[in-house]
Amino acid sequence: SQQGEEDPQALSIQEGENATMNCSYKTSINNLQWYRQNSGRGLVHLILIRSNEREKHSGRLRVTLDTSKKSSSLLITASRAADTASYFCQRTSGTYKYIFGTGTRLKVLA
Amino acid sequence: NAGVMQNPRHLVRRRGQEARLRCSPMKGHSHVYWYRQLPEEGLKFMVYLQKENIIDESGMPKERFSAEFPKEGPSILRIQQVVRGDSAAYFCASSPGSRGGDNEQFFGPGTRLTVL
Numbered sequence: 001s002q003q004g005e006e007d008p009q010a011l012s013i014q015e016g017e018n019a020t021m022n023c024s025y026k027t028s029i030n031n032l033q034w035y036r037q038n039s040g041r042g043l044v045h046l047i048l049i050r051s052n053e054r055e056k057h058s059g060r061l062r063v064t065l066d067t068s069k070k071s072s073s074l075l076i077t078a079s080r081a082a083d084t085a086s087y088f089c090q091r092t093s094g095t096y097k098y099i100f101g102t103g104t105r106l107k108v109l110a
Numbered sequence: 111n112a113g114v115m116q117n118p119r120h121l122v123r124r125r126g127q128e129a130r131l132r133c134s135p136m137k138g139h140s141h142v143y144w145y146r147q148l149p150e151e152g153l154k155f156m157v158y159l160q161k162e163n164i165i166d167e168s169g170m171p172k173e174r175f176s177a178e179f180p181k182e183g184p185s186i187l188r189i190q191q192v193v194r195g196d197s198a199a200y201f202c203a204s205s206p207g208s209r210g211g212d213n214e215q216f217f218g219p220g221t222r223l224t225v226l
Contacts, residue, residue: 090215103151103152
C-alpha cells in the first residue's frame with residue numbers, strides 16, 4: 001500500500017504522560033508533515049520536517065525523521081485531555097504526491 | 111484572513127443523483143487539493159488543481175468524478191450518479207503553491223456526503 005503504516009493505531013494514556021506515535025513509509029520523500037484531526041473536524045497542521053532534517057520542535061511537540069529507516073515519530077510531552085484526537089502523517093513524494101498514513105487515535109484520560 | 115471554506119457541510123443524496131461540493135481556498139492560495147476520508151481511515155488524495163488546470167488527478171476515479179478550479183469562483187468536486195460507496199467526508203485543502211510539495215496545506219472543515 002502506498003499509504004504506509006502508523007502505529008499504534010490507537011493509544012490511550014493518562015494526562016501528563018508522554019505520547020509517541022510512529023509513521024513508516026516505503027518510498028523516498030521530499031518532506032513529511034504531521035496533522036491533528038479532532039473528531040468530525042478538518043485537519044490542523046502541526047509540523048513540517050524536510051528530508052534533510054532530523055528533528056524539529058514546536059511547543060510540546062517533537063518530531064524526528066530517520067530517512068534511512070523510512071520512519072518518523074511524533075512525541076507529545078505532558079499530554080492534556082485536549083490532545084485527544086487522531087494524528088496523521090503526510091508524506092510528499094515527488095512534486096505533488098501527498099500520501100496520508102492511516103492515523104493514530106490518541107485518547108488522553110483526565 | 112478567512113480559512114478554507116467548504117460547503118455544504120453536510121449533503122444527503124439519493125442513489126443516482128449528482129453531488130456538487132464547493133471549496134473556496136484561503137485568500138492568496140492558488141492551489142487546491144481534494145481528499146476523501148472513509149470512517150476510521152486516513153485521507154486519500156484525489157486531485158490537485160491550480161487555477162484553470164488539473165495538475166494531478168491520479169487519485170480520482172475515472173468515471174462519475176470530476177473537478178474544476180475556474181479562474182473565478184470556488185473549486186468544485188462533482189460526483190455524478192452517486193452510489194452508496196461514495197458516502198464519505200470530502201476535504202479540501204489549499205496552499206500558496208510555487209514550491210511544489212514543500213507547502214503546508216490548510217484544510218477546510220469538510221463536506222460529509224451521505225448517499226441513501
